[in-house]
Each structure stands twice: as C-alpha cells, then as structure tokens.
Amino acid sequence: MFRRLLRNPLSAFGLVVIALLVLLAVLAPVLAPYPEDAVGATVRPERQFEPPSGEFWFGTDDLGRDLFSRVLFGARISLVAGCMTIGLALLIGVPLGLAAGYAGGLVDEIIMRVTDIMLSFPPLLLAVALAAAFGPSLTNAVLATGLAWWPWYTRIIRSAAAGIRSREYVEAARAAGAGHATIMGRHILPNALPPVLVQASMDFGSVVLTTAALGFLGLGAQAPQPEWGLMVAIGRNYFLTHPWVVVFPGLGILITVMAFNFLGDGLREVLDPRLGRARR
Amino acid sequence: MTVQHTGRRGLGFIGRWGILLLAAALLLAACGGGGGAGDAGGGNAGGSGGSSSGQADEIDVAVSLQYSEVMVFWDPSDSFSNEIMAMQNMYETLLHYDPLADDFKPVLATSWDRSEDGLTWTFHLRQGVKFHTGKEMTSADVKGSIERTIQRGQGASFIWDPLDRIETPDDYTVVFHLKYPAPLDLIVSAGYSAYIFDVDVADEEWFNAGNDAGTGPYTVESWTQGEQLVLTRFDDYWGGWNDPRQWDKVVFRIVPEAATRRQLMETGQGDFTYGLPPEMVEALRSNANLQVVETPSFQNLLGMLNTEKAPLDDVRVRKALAHAFPYQQVVDHVMQGTARPARGPIPYGMWGHGEDLPQPGYDLDEARRLLAEAGYPDGGFSLVLTYTAGDEVERRAAELYQVELASLGIDLEIRAMPWEQQWDLARSPDPQQRQDILLFYWWPDLVHPQSWLDALFKSQDEILFNLSYYSNPEYDALVERGVAEAGLDREQAAATFIEAQRLLLEDAAALFIFDQKYVRVTSNRLGGYADNPAYPHVVRWYETYNAAR
Secondary structure, three states, X not given: OHHHHHHOXXXXXXXXXXXXXXXXXXXXXXXXXXXXXXXOOOOOHHHOOOOOOOOOOOOEOOOOOEHHHHHHHHHHHHHHHHHHHHHHHHHHHHHHHHHHHHHOHHHHHHHHHHHHHHHOOOHHHHHHHHHHHHOXXXXXXXXXHHHHHHHHHXXXXXXXXXXXXXXXXXXXXXXXXXXXXXXHHHHHHHHHHHHHHHHHHHHHHHHHHHHHHHHHOOOOOOOOOOOHHHHHHHHHXXXXXXXXXXXXXXXXXXXXXXXXXXXXXXXXXXXXXXXXXXXX | OHHHHHHHHHHHHHOOOXXXXXXXXXXXXXXXXXXXXXXXXXXXXXXXXHHHOOOOOOOOEEXXXXXXXXXXXXXXXXXXXXXXXXXXXXXXXXXXXXXXOOEEEEOOEEEEEEOOOOXXXXXXXXXXXXXXOOOEOOHHHHHHHHHHHHHHOOOOHHHHOOEEEEEEEXXXXXXXXXXXXXXXXXXXXXXOOOOEXXXXXXXXXXXXXXXXXXOOOEEEEEEEOOOEEEEEEOOOXXXXXOOOOOOOEEEEEEOOOHHHHHHHHXXXXXXXXXXXXXXXXXXXXXXXXXXXXXXXXXEEEEEEEOOOOOOOOOHHHHHHHHHHOOHHHHHHHHOXXXXXXXXXXXXXXXXXXXXXXXXOOOOHHHHHHHHHHOOOOXXXXXXXXXXXXXXHHHHHHHHHHHXXXXXXXXXXEEEEEOHHHHHHHHOOOOHHHOOOEEXXXXXXXXXXXXXXHHXXXXXXXXXXXXXXXXXXXXXXHHHHHHHHHHOOOHHHHHHHHHHHHHHHHHOOOEEEEEEEEEEEEEEOOEEOOOOOOOOOOOOOHHHOEEOOO
C-alpha cells in the first residue's frame, strides 16, 4: 500500500512535505534563530515590521519578533493540536461506534440518532459554538474541535462492526465463552479500525484548518502563542503596509493543509480500486 | 463586501479539494481586509464622491470620509454619537469652547455674566438669528430647547443637573438659576445636549425623517442611511457668506474600510478622514497632496489595577507594576508617536491636567525593590489582564507589558474579550473573580475633570466604571470640593483636582498609560482647519474653505 502511495505523484509529494513539516516541527527549537521570540519572551519594538532579510528570514512582526522562528514553532502547535484533536475524536467516536455496531437494537438506535444530530451541524460551526462556550484558549479549541468531529468515526466504525458481528469467527469466539468486552476488543475492533484510521489521516488537514480558523476568530490560541491562524488574524491589520506578517503564517496553513489533502486523495485512490482503475 | 468577491473566486479555483476552500477563504479574507477592498471601493467612488473634483468653478464641495454612519441620532436633544460631526454644523449652542486656550467664543449668545455666588447666569442673545425653518430665534427657543432636552433625559442631558430653572425676561435675555454653583459656560457649550433648535417644529418623528431645525451654517440636503449625508449651505446664516471659497456643500461619505479611505484620500476624492491605523498614517505622511494633522485629544488609555484583590491590594505591588510598564515604547512604537505618556488621569491640554504630577516612570530596578519590600523578591505570582478584543493598540501594549513583567517573575495572562464581557467580569459580584488589570480608554462627556475623577475613582457602592475599585475618603472629599469650586473659580478647582490626582498616583490606583493625539488626514485644499478636542472629530466646515480655488 505504501509503495502504491509513493507511486502516485500527488500523494508522494504530500508525504514528503508532511515528513518535512514534522521534521521542522520537531527540530524547531534547534532550527529557529530566535526561539525565545516564538514564545513571546522577547520583543524588539524598535525593530517592528522589518521586511525579510538575512537577519530575519521572514521579516519581523508587529512587536519586532522574528517571524521565521514563530512560523516554525507554529508548525509544532498545528501538528500537535491536530493529533490531539483527532485522538480525542477517535477516543469518543470509536467506542460509541463499536458499541452501536455490536449491540444493535435500541443501543444502536440511540447512539446513531445522537450521532445524526451532531452530524447535522457543520463541524466548523459546531466547533466555533463550543469554543465560544468554553472560553478562548488553545486547549479549549482542541476540545471543541474534537467534540465536533467524533460522529464521523462513530458512523464508519459502526457499519464495519455491524458487518463483522455476524462473521463465523465472532460466532466461534462467542461459542467459546468469550465476554462482550473481549469480543469487541479482540475480534471486532482490529478489523473495523483500518477504514477509520484512513479517514482520520485524511481529516488531518481539515482539523489543522479548523484550529487555525478558531485562532483566526479569536476563539483558539491567544497572543503571544505563535499559532498560524492567530498570526494571520493579527497580521491582517497590517497587511497593506507589511504583507509578510500575513503571507508566511498563511503559507504555513496552506502548505500543511494541501499536503494532507494530497495524501488523502492518494489514500482514497489506493483504497478504492475502482476509482483507481477509472483514473488509469 | 469585497471579501466575498475574492472568496468566490477562490471557490472556483480550488473547488476540487473542498477542504482547501476554507484555507483559501481564510487567507483571502485576510488579504481582502487590505488590498481587495481597496480596489472595489475605488471603483464605485467616482459615483458618489466624484463631484468633489472638477467642478471648482461652479460650487465647492467638501468630502468627509467616515468609518461608520454619521447620523446615529437625528433628534438634537438625544444626540450622543457620531452625528456630532454633522450636527455641530447644523445646530449651534450659546457659546463655543476652546479648551486649549480655555476660552469661550460667543455664538448664539453675544455676552453673558455670572452672579457673585455663581448661582445665576444671564445670557444676552444674538439678534436676527434665523432657524432653517425660517423662524427667528428668541429666548423662548433657548428655554424650550434646553427644557425639552432635560425632559427627554437622553444623550448627555445629565450635564444640566445643576439647573434649577430658566427665566426669559425678554426676547433676547435668558437667565439660568442653578441649584449649586457649576461652570454653566462649559455646559452651554457642550458638544451634546446643548443645541438650540426651533421648538415649534421639534418632534422626534419629524427629526427622524431626516429634518433639522437648527441655526447653523449648513442644513440637510439628503441622507442615504449607511452611505452618505449631504449638507448644503444655509443662505440666511447669521454669520453671512463673505468668502467665495467657503464650501457650498459638504458630503459625509461612509467608507468603513480604512484601506479604502486611504485610497480615496490619495486619489483626491476626500478632504478629511480619521481613524486610520498609525502604520497607514505613517505611509501617508510622505504624500505631498495630503496633510497629517495631530492634536491632543481628551482620550487616554488606562490600566485599572484591582486594588481589592491580592497581591494588588498592596500599594507597593501596584507601584512596582506602574514602574514596570514600558510607557515610552508604547508611545513610540505602538502609537508611532501619536500619543504622549500620561501625567495622571486628566489628559494634556485640559484644565485640571497636572504636568508636574509625579508620574512613575519605567524603572525595573525600582519595581524589583518594591516587590522585594512587599515580600515578592522573585515575583512568583500571576495576574490576569483583560482588554477589548480587536483593539490592536491594547493588545500590543499588553504583550509588551507581558515581557516586562516576565522579567520580574510575574506571569501575565492576557485575555481578549468583547467589551460587554470585559465589563461584566469587572463587575462580578465576587471581587476575587474579577481581573487584576483592565485596559480601556476614557474620554469626557463634558470638558470637566469630574468626568474622570468622579466616574473612575470615586468610591462606588455599586461598581459602574470605578474598575480599580478604589476607595479613599480623602480623595472623595477632594473631588467633591473641586466640583463645588468649579462653578466659582476654575483655577482653584483645577488645583484641587491636581491634589486629588496626586493621591491616585501615590496609591497607584491605575496605570496612566498615554494621552492620545487625534490624527486626521486632510487634503491640501482644505484650508483653515483646526481641530478642537472638546468636539471630537468635528470639522467646522463654515470656518474652512477651498484653498485650491
């Protein structure tokens, strides 16, 4: 599968860019020329809004901080927040979907109707509403996005679990006296999980974008955190005279989201042979 | 408007990756706030404002570019908002005040005097003044106008609190009897709630239909809500029209986007605008066709310190905080010089301002010493600062302050909140739930130090704007004494108010950050313009003229 992913130029490109982003994020404290600028510990008001130069590769922001260092650290925030959001959504969505698919009947009915209700809201709107209720902070933005995202995974894993439930090996396990928990955990989950993980990796781009959108709206990360969406929101005020304060964090968002979407497209092609053949 | 335009283009282009749309929208919306909007605004500018150029031989039209609706109120009794910019040209008051010279100019009154006890003020009215309705102004209109304003209780009508009754012994004399001595000359020249109008036609609905009944040099020609207001000259104005260069019409165009206003000014389609960010003003300074006019305003930025909550209940900690604020950095870099470091709460240029007050300067060593004295040698506590979301000046000042406090070992949490929420938090029933530091601006209703000293720092049982929760009986007594003195001897009152401010500084009740300058951009052809901070953002168009003629 991995080799087929690499054979598709778009997803290969996506994978390479993602690998690079992860590397940059991990090495940010080493690579950033002014790491203390990123966390807001240093300001140089007398050097604010300097254009990109050898000293400040991406220029400086409204308080004279090195934009390159801040954008680098922004990658950390975006990637970590994305992982946590997806993790939270899986943590809620997977057990619910598993229970619904395995138990069926009334339990299935209740869980799936709740899921349908949640799905009737666009995830961004729901995340905005939740973040507004929780109060603005990065943690709350992750929480809000995670809470808006789980129903998708519940649906996928439920349909997988419902199909697996009546397979012979599950019947066999039950006949051998295995409890419900064992059957769900040992026999159903491992077989139902892959499509969910694929979906989750394809969602990563949207999640990064939602976190940035919340930051942009003032409902996510708070100054002086170097979160890309927040940096774009603040830079917007100075865009006309000092475009670099918007362009670089904006590019960060664009590249990250694009890379994950390329990867997602590739994954879909690899996993859906019909689509793949039609293409070729 | 334009943001949507660019957004739609983004949809067509990136549609295949639906998710990317959001990224594009986000980025483009950010850009649209600046560049895109400018293009569209420039495009339709020719339609409405274009009349300002090319017709100089026939009539002179001045164009004022506003960032929001001008005519929020139409009723001169209720006025309490942007309409002051138009109404000061449509309506007049008995006197006009110049705060920088502390001088009054006769307008509808030609002379006035005050009794020895300060309780009786007599005004002699100008004769032959016509309302736009055609009627001649008499003392009955003055009495009727003020009584209607008081009776409606809107706007700044509370400025008339000292008034007991008005007498009109003859058509051109008005006598005010006060309950206690008060500076009535300031009150009758106030920017709000002091207009004189034709009481015979005064009716809320008639006003709201877009009519005016003033005596001013200009009268309403047309109004399109959210777009523009056109004033035209009133031929029977008592002051006459002696200079052919005076403006025949004044157009107030509403252009919310700062970038668009900048562009209109640059292309000669505007004569006056304000509310541009300092960075944009800097860029306009080098434009030979434009003037940047800076005047001290009566608006200042304050950081209210929670005097009721530990550790800020200790005056030494508050003083340390006051010494840690980077006043000059904020003035130089955030305000780009369009402010001056404050000296106590009363702004520069106003009576009661104390230039010699001992303002704490930026001095981290002193701050460290004070903290050690208070038992926090290495800081080790955290504070919550709230500011009004969207205010870039406050945010940048807060972030600069955060860095200074961090070097003292104090962790500053900065919270951006919509003003209503910020204010609600500041008035939480439990003082411990409230913020530690609150940033906000203050400006006066009446050009009177009372507007700050009373509203912001006098003990309040129910908290309104005393957001330092400051309570000092000695201070309260000084302010009350000053208010009483103001009606009789303004110099004496000013001295008392300065003493009161000295107490505020000794107790470090707040961070007095800066007194703002008003920055206006005018076209080169706008001659005779002078800013008057007592009437915020007002251009007295009658006194200006087309210098390009």
